[in-house]
Amino acid sequence: MEELDMPHNILMPRIMEVGGGALDRLPGVLAALGVQRPLIVTDRMMMELGYVDRAQGLLRDVGMVSDVFADTVPEPTERSITAGVEKMRQGLANGQGFDSVVAIGGGSPIDSAKAIGVLAHFGGEIRDYKFPHQADQSGLPLIAIPTTAGTGSECTRFTIITDDTVDEKMLCVGVGFMPTAAIVDYELSLSVPARVTADTGIDALTHAIEAYVSRKANGFSDQQALAAMRLIGPNLRIVYHEPDNRAAREAMMLGASLAGLAFSSASVALVHGMSRPIGAFFHVPHGLSNAMLLPAVTRYSIEAAQQRYATCARAIGAANAANSDAAAVRLLVRELLALNTELEVPGPAAYGISRDKWQAALDTMAEQALASGSPGNNPRVPDAGQIVALYETVWHQRM
Structure with missing residues (x-):
């Protein structure tokens, strides 16, 4: 264990909403961060459960526009996030596109969203961010909404993406992967098998x-x-x-x-x-x-x-x-x-x-x-x- 009197770099989400029904506070979180056009990154199961429709409805009610990338996969790979990165880049390029990322799901959608946000904003390939490289700058605001009680990815500076070419899970680290906000609503975990x-x-x-x-x-x-x-x-x-x-x-x-x-x-x-x-x-x-x-x-x-x-x-x-x-x-x-x-x-x-x-x-x-x-x-x-x-x-x- 490191000495307790040494300085330690502590990173945390800027905003955390915790408790049953916290998802309803998504519009307020986005407003507090000064953004209103998120890309929602999720998976097909979250679509089927209605969580994405619920989130988009909350945003529509206050005049916020959102789009969805729902093709993330369990244990995300470089290949699986490519379409999401391209969708994010196209939105950024037109000047009126996405200004933030909302991740809804378990660790895989949240990890995918982290990588998509960093790559779309800073460029490069995900292997460029493999440890010991540090993504040491914040990109677009990321709001992480976990639906499982497990990875803790909503509160970490890490993402794990597999390099398809060599079957290697790459640990990617840095402030760029730390969510700006986390909405921790345990009610979203009630449907987990x-x-x-x-x-x-x-x-x-x-x-x-x-x-x-x-x-x-x-x-x-x-x-x-x-x-x-x-x-x-x-x-x-x-x-x-x-x-x-x-x-x-x-x-x-x-x-x-x-x-x-x-x-x-x-x-x-x-x-x-x-x-x-x-x-x-x-x-x-x-x-x-x-x-x-x-x-x-x-x-x-x-x-x-x-x-x-x-x-x-x-x-x-x-x-x-x-x-x-x-x-x-x-x-x-x-x-x-x-x-x-x-x-x-x-x-x-x-x-x-x-x-x-x-x-x-x-x-x-x-x-x-x-x-x-x-x-x-x-x-x-x-x-x-x-x-x-x-x-x-x-x-x-x-x-």
Whole structure:
């Protein structure tokens, strides 16, 4: 963990509207930012659920004009955002076009919107913004409206876009990717199915844990991470089994945003570094690949940060103050395995990945994980061989 008396760069949305019904405040948020002609970036499911029609209706009621790009895909790629970038550029070129971006959906539409806004405004290709490059200037105002309690992308300076040509998930970082405003309305998550609820919920839990144990952790990120864990720990199982439980949905949505603030400041670590290549090679949803990895990577990392992991165990309710740190970390690993079992998280084989393809990809996945920079934030920093061994552990691990 970094020294607490060092300065830390903290980025947050300028405006946050939080709570049930917050979507209704979209016109006021745009007005406060001095914009009125947004491009709404979303996906087909958000169109079918009526969320986009609702947002456009709110804007029409106050005389604001909007258009929609609804062709984002899960786990966005450079190819999948090209049409959105072109639509945004055409609007900017005519002088009376779009002056802002509104993202509605889970992490994939929000990540797509971030990339579309930056590329349309500043130009270049998304690989030009791959870490360690920093998008260090703000572009068009971006208003992020999450519909899942998971990625926290509405509160982060990151976006993840896959380079189609080499099957590599690129981590892109900088102030240009930080939303100007976030509208966090838990009611939008009530329609999320159980599988997505589980995967995005474990993603949020992973964000909080990794931010807290990260070598870049700081006093600000610690408080956000602990608050997130205290919200997510008791409620993740509830929302999985009781999708209409509004109090649990609200807690999860708030927890996910707090976890986003935490890891935007402290960065993620080894779980995310290893997760991205699994998604790129085998098209496993991001939260699900995190869930596959979390117990094994936690067990591997504990020896370098036992006290911090013990605090995580207590924050999520897996241990209490009476447990020693050594007992608490054992309970943490047990809880993470139990959570995967209860939420029916498949291992790689059960997901449908062939053993031969998994083994063939191990070395490249390890290289890509290290290149992302995230493993360097881990309490225990692995080399490529140790990452390969962890991938093998995950293959054999009973979920």
